[in-house]
Structures are given as structure tokens and as C-alpha cells.
Amino acid sequence: MTDTGEIIRIASRGDGVTADGRHVPFAAPGDRLNPGGGLIHGPHHAEPPCPHFQLCGGCQLQHLDDATLEIFVRDRIIHALTAQDIPMPEFMPVHVSPPQSRRRVAVRSAWAGKQFQLGFSSEKSHRIVDLTQCDTMVLELFAVLQPLRAFLAPRIGPKRNVEIKLALVDQGVDVLIENWSPEGLETHEAMTGFATANRLARLSIDDGFGPTTYWEPEPATVTLGGIAVAYPPYGFLQATKDGEQALLRAVQDIVGESKLVADLFSGLGTFAFGIASGRKVFAAEAERAALLSMKAATGKAGLQLFAEHRDLFRRPLIPAELNRFQAVILDPPRAGAREQVTELSKSEVAKIAYVSCNPSSFARDAKMLIAAGYKLQRIWPVGQFRWSTHVELAGEFTRQ
Template sequence: MNNIDEIIRIASRGDGVTADGRHVPFAAPGDSLNPGGGLIHGPHHIDPPCPHFQLCGGCQLQHLDEEVLKTFVQDRIVHALSAQDLALPEFMPVHISPPHSRRRVAVRSAWAGKQFQLGFSSEKSHRIVDLKQCDIMARELFAVLEPLRAFLAPRIGPKRNVEIKLALVDQGVDVLIEQWSPEGLETHEALTDFATANNLARLSTDDGYGPTTYWEPEPATVTLGGIAVAYPPYGFLQATLDGEQALSLAVQAIVGEAKLVADLFSGLGTFAFAVVQGRKVFAAEAERAALLSMKAAASKAGLSLFAEHRDLFRRPLTTAELNRFGAVILDPPRAGAREQVAELAKSDVSKIAYVSCNPSSFARDAKTLISGGFRLQRIWPVGQFRWSTHVELAGEFTRQ
């Protein structure tokens, strides 16, 4: 068999790639193509644990062993940096979240004849895969799906589909049902009965005008850096608790001894609360509910955390504002932080901890920082979205 028929790497969207550049779906490094075009499995090809694999869009890489998963996560970052002609930094060990660890997911409904389905969309399709098993969700979240099917099916007409957003909070499972407005006393009472029977932390609906909560026996919170923070319905969280811890430890290592720190795109304060002990932190966030939760929690705990409602895309911190800080934490959305990074590149800040969920926008912003006199020293690769092509990281920049 020719060497050109061997799979040598995994492409960014999950296909295996042969030595001569052919893309082969669901192949692993070490697999080979036989003369008829079939796949001969190699040592890194494993049996996928989930029967929905290849149909469900939640996972693309369940056929890869742990070694290849880690290599894939790091290679995604390496390729993004290389595309910007950047020198590679030191890479810290890759962290991969274990099965059944995802604590925040969204599923959709659909009708197949008379069957009410709940699940993820198929790859590149609007078709819903009705989940009978899920090896990425926290078990507490998956356990709610079957009761939700039974509850919603008689109340959702065949022409209506809903989206259900689930999150695991300190008090249990938080459920938000979108694109549905419950009507009538019987339905409202049924919502309460359903929440009680399933020990939900909170049950809310949103018909397009914002969440309405029907059940919340005690305020829903998430613990960040040891601080209980009020959690807005389906607010942003790092996808897994272990992933959050891996990124937080990286941020703490980068910030070091800096006494005055800025946390930009701070969200609920995941990284602000991780570093605030023994120092002062300024946090900026555009999402008002998250900002208010962070401010209230910091005030209650007596922490030196000062927060500002600020859209950093339209109004980034200026160079003069940034020069007050010894270290800056960035955790922008997938688009990156082009406007804020341009100001940072001109600043006197000595350390930047850049947390990213998109290696490509990270590499683009890294090039700007390096051109401004920073050095990319270390990267912590994190695969929170196990078996998917989604990659996260924390990067350490120091001014030379």
C-alpha cells in the first residue's frame, strides 16, 4: 500500500488528511485507504461511544484516541500562529475535558410525524437528532431531557419548535425554554409542578421579550473563585468546570504579582474573581446582567473589584487608561479584540493574559501585540468541547 494513502493528520473541521492532501471523513492518523476507497483503521482509531456519532452535530472526533485529541487541539493553535508567520511559543500540556462534563448546552425541538424530539442539529443540517444518549453533557442535564419531552409534547403544537437551554448551577439544573409563551393557569401550575418534580434550580421561559422565571426557590448562583455570583438565565459560563479551572490557573500564572489588574470582556467575573484576592481589579463588560451580578457579588464579599458597563468594541480602554495596570486579562468573543488590542499594543502594560475561543482571531491579535513590542511566551491549550473541533487557549504576552 502506498504511503500517500495513509492519514497523517486531522484538518481543522475534523476530516482526516492523507499525505497527498485528500480529505477523508471520520478517519484518524494511522488509518489507511484501501484500493477500493474504504478505510483501514489504525492504532489511533477507536470505537465511538455514542450511537448518534456521525449524525449528531455535537461531536466530530469521537473516533480519535486521547493522544490524537490532544495533538489536534495543539495543532489548531500551531496552524493559526503559522498562518500569521508567528514564531511558536512554549506550549504547556494540553487539557482535555472528560466525558459528561459539559455544564451548559442548548438543544432544539422538532416534530417527526407524531414524535416530539429534542436534541442537537445534524452536521450542516437543520435536522434534529433525537438524543437517546449523550456522552458530553453532564449527567444531571441529560436526565432532564426525557421529562422535558413528556412535559412539552402535549403543550407544543406540531408547527412550533422551541429551544431549551440548560445550565448546571450551584443549586442544580437551570432550564430556559425559548420561543414559547405558556398560557393559562393550568399551564403555569404545570410548570411549577414540573420544576418541583425534577428538582430544578430554576425554570424560565422567553418568548422573545426576555426571560420570565416561574420557579426559583432560592437565587440561582455559580461559584467563581470561591464567590457565589447570581446567574442570569443561560448566562455565559466556561463550558466545563475543569476547563474553567485550567484557564483560571493559567491566568493566575500570567498575572503573577501584579497589584492592579484589568479584566476586559469580564462576563460574570470568571477570571476577575480568580485573581482578585490580595489585589485590585477593574472589570469591563458590555452585558448588563452579567456586570450587575459581578458587582453585587464583589460588593457582598468586600472585594476590591470595580466594574464598568462598557462596550469594548465601540469604546476600548485607551492607552492612557491601560497604562495604570500592571497586567491585563482579555477574554473576548470569537471575533477577538481587534480594537482593544490596538490600544494595548501602544500601552506600557507589562503582562497580558489572553483567553481565546478562536485560534484564528487570537493569532491575528497576537501579531498586532508582537508588532507593538510584546512577546508571546506561553500557551495553555484547552479542549473544553470534547470531541468537537472547537479549541480554546490562554496565551501569555510580556512586554520586551
């Protein structure tokens, strides 16, 4: 007889689900509901490492052991494919990033009485959780939070909240403070002192008119495919270095021996630089700062990489352009790449490496490609946002 009070799976938003369909927050598979409504922990229930868990919105799954985290990442993708009636491909091993590996985060400030707080928002709330510990971000980023509190608290009025965006680059920590305008000589001198004391790679301020850099001893860069690429303030990066490498290995495996490759939604060139050696690569990107960084790095490296400023939602590559390439890499935003996939469906491209941060939009686009004669061969599931319900993947499509 089925135990209807046993947790049998984790739903997409992180709740445990019983055999009879009840949703239970912070429950793990193998947990059981007792008659009084409490939770009896099972073998897959882990002790959350962070004291802010259940209040901070940064994590939803710290109560799961590693094996269950991997199953959750894989199942999120399976459920998305099932919803679109897509036959299951071969699944490659799941990659989940380790603790303290996030290299790009955004935190917010708030005043609670006389206390200046800095941290993430609570789940489904604007309340700020003042972080005294964080097991997701790299130690270099977390180490900057307390000095930031000390620097900002005397200079941020109780009616103003700011957002601080942090990224780990080759030279150290890149800091961008938004919704604040520094005024007066004392404040500017304090900014220099703060940046110097904490050995920041760069300190920029955005008061609503775009980032202005106040401190940058040497140009801030990120290394992609062995190439140092100029990094715009809080430019897009894969969330973790290990996650980036897992996705890059998948893309390299899919592209294989193809010598003419297009990288669409290329960003700074994470995949373009990662595969450029021995190939001719065309890269298309709509974000101008990222495109200029990629072009400058390409020129210095002497690669056969041509980058074009192009909005692929408004002006996707058409079949006549796509058919020049033996393989195409796609890495679109969360909304997916409906317009570009429509054109790919009409093309003769032999291989497509589709990198996605949203299994639902990926499955929608996959259905279109499959209907046009492509086969979804393999999927590499990646959980870069450890303990979060956010899931990424790389999918391999081949023209049949």
C-alpha cells in the same frame, strides 16, 4: 516510499488528511485507505461511544483516541499561528475535558410525524437528532431531557419549535425555554409540577421579550473564585468546570505578582474573582445582567474589585487608562478584540493574559501585539468541547 493512502493528520473541521492531500471523513492518523475506497483502522482509531455519532452535530471527533485529541487541539493553534507567521512560543500541556463534563448546552425541538424530538442539529443541517444518549453533557443535564419531552410534547404544536437552554448551577439545573408562551392555568400548574418533580434550580420562559422566571426556590448562583455570583438565565459560563480551572490557573500564572490588574470582557467575573484576593482589579463588561451580578457579589465579598459597564468594541480602554495596570486579562468573543488590542499595542502594560475561543482571531490579534513589541511567551491549549473541533487557549504576552 510514502504511503499516499495513509491518514497523517486531522484537518481543522475534523476530516482525516492523507499524505497526498485527500480529505477522508471520520478517519484517524494511522488509518489507511484500501484500494476499494474503504478505511482500514489504525492504532489511533477509537470506537465512538455514542450511537448518534456521525449524525449528531455535537461531536466530530469521537473516532480519535485521547492522545490524538490532544494533538488536534495543539495543532489547531499551531496552524493558526503559522498562518500569521508568528514564531512558536512554549506550549504547556494540553488540557482536554473528560466525557460528561459539559455544564451548559442548548437543545432544540422538532416534530417527526407524531414524535416530539429533542436534541442537537445534524452536521450542516436543521434536522434534529433525538438524543437517547449524550456523552458530552453532565448527567444532571441529560437527566432533564426526557421529563422535558413529556412536559412539552402535549403543549407544543407541530408547527412550533422551541429551544431549551440548560446550565448546571450551584442549586441544580437551570432551564430556559425560548420561543414559547405558556397559556392557561393548567399549563402554569404543570410548569410548577415539572420544576418541583425534577428539583430544578430555576425555570424561565422567553417568548421573545426576554426571560421571565416562573420557578426559583432560591436565587440561582454559580461559584467563581469561591464567591457565589447570581446567574442570569443561560448566562455565559466556561463550558466545563475543569476547563474553567485550567484557564484560570493559566491566567493566575501569567498575572503572577501583579497587584493592579484589568479584566476586560469580564463576563460574570470568572477570572476577576479568581485573582481578586490580595489585588485591586478593574473589570469591564458590556452585558448588563452579568455586570450587575458581578457588582452585587463584589459588594457582599468586600473585594477591591471595581466593575464598569463598558462596550470595549466601541469604547476600548486607551493607553492612558491601560498604563495604570501591571497586567491585563482579555477574554473576548470569537471575533477577537481588534479594537482593544489596537490600544493595548500602544500601551506600556507589562503582561497580557489573552484567553481565546478562536485560534484564528487570537493569532490575528497576537500579530498586532508582537509588531508593537510584545512577545508571545507561552500558550496553554484547552479542549473544553470534547470530541468537537472547537478549541480554546490562554496566551501569555510580555512587553519587551
